[in-house]
Amino acid sequence: MSRNLILGGLLTSVFVIAAMLSFAWTPDSVEAMNIANRLKPPSADNLLGTDHFGRDILSMLMVGARTSIAVALVAVGIGMGLGVPLGLAAAARRGGMLDEVIMRMNDLIFAFPSLVIAILITAVFGPSATNAIIAIGIFNIPVFARITRGAALSLWKREFIMAAQVAGKTRTRISVEHILPNVANLLIVQGTIQFSLGILAEAGLSYVGLGAQPPIPSWGRMLADAQTMVSLAPHVALIPGLTIVAMVLGLNLLGDGLRDALDPRLKVVRA
Numbered sequence: 001m002s003r004n005l006i007l008g009g010l011l012t013s014v015f016v017i018a019a020m021l022s023f024a025w026t027p028d029s030v031e032a033m034n035i036a037n038r039l040k041p042p043s044a045d046n047l048l049g050t051d052h053f054g055r056d057i058l059s060m061l062m063v064g065a066r067t068s069i070a071v072a073l074v075a076v077g078i079g080m081g082l083g084v085p086l087g088l089a090a091a092a093r094r095g096g097m098l099d100e101v102i103m104r105m106n107d108l109i110f111a112f113p114s115l116v117i118a119i120l121i122t123a124v125f126g127p128s129a130t131n132a133i134i135a136i137g138i139f140n141i142p143v144f145a146r147i148t149r150g151a152a153l154s155l156w157k158r159e160f161i162m163a164a165q166v167a168g169k170t171r172t173r174i175s176v177e178h179i180l181p182n183v184a185n186l187l188i189v190q191g192t193i194q195f196s197l198g199i200l201a202e203a204g205l206s207y208v209g210l211g212a213q214p215p216i217p218s219w220g221r222m223l224a225d226a227q228t229m230v231s232l233a234p235h236v237a238l239i240p241g242l243t244i245v246a247m248v249l250g251l252n253l254l255g256d257g258l259r260d261a262l263d264p265r266l267k268v269v270r271a
Helices: 003-021 057-092 097-110 114-125 129-155 159-166 171-207 219-226 235-262 264-270
Strands: none
Touching: 003 057, 003 235, 057 097, 057 129, 057 171, 057 219, 057 235, 097 129, 114 129, 114 171, 129 171, 159 171, 171 219, 171 235, 219 235
């Protein structure tokens, strides 16, 4: 087992456990404001200090982890759930009208970053965590579609696929029974990478006010609220910033470790 897989798994597990624990317990209420206790540095009473409303930062981070993980997880699920079938369909009909339409639609979505898509969505429906999920999810669809198509195209030339065709199996059945299992490892690794990017995207959208709305805590909005108080209480901005870095780093290390563990070609090279 690689060092990256272990370290990435440990870092990611810390935040997942904290998010799950927040459903049952937090050191303090994330909605209780205590102005007399505002901007306090880390102490025995508040392990990570308090923010400009006197709220416990550790509690805010725990509930914020729940928000970030939920948004990123659902968004990646949308991207994978729609992108993978589209990629498989495009590869099965390479060079045909369906392939051309899917790829051109992917290019169209890629032309608009997730932030621009979020602005368009929130302009119509208003800012919320749900709309952030939709925006990030839409941006993930072409990512998974392209990766699936690229990996599937190389498999369609393999002997076992030709044998399945000779046996009379349809392209759809071959895609599901033979292509998909052989690209699953690649999709799992890409899923962890997109998950980390989803965390960043959610934080960015919340930072500009397009993500989860108050009173729901969010790492990005914690940074936005703290940007004018860095000189007074640096910990208010540093702690959520470092939390985002640690979460993204953990997911990237996890993805790198999974790639090493799941790709047999890397095992051969190392051997």
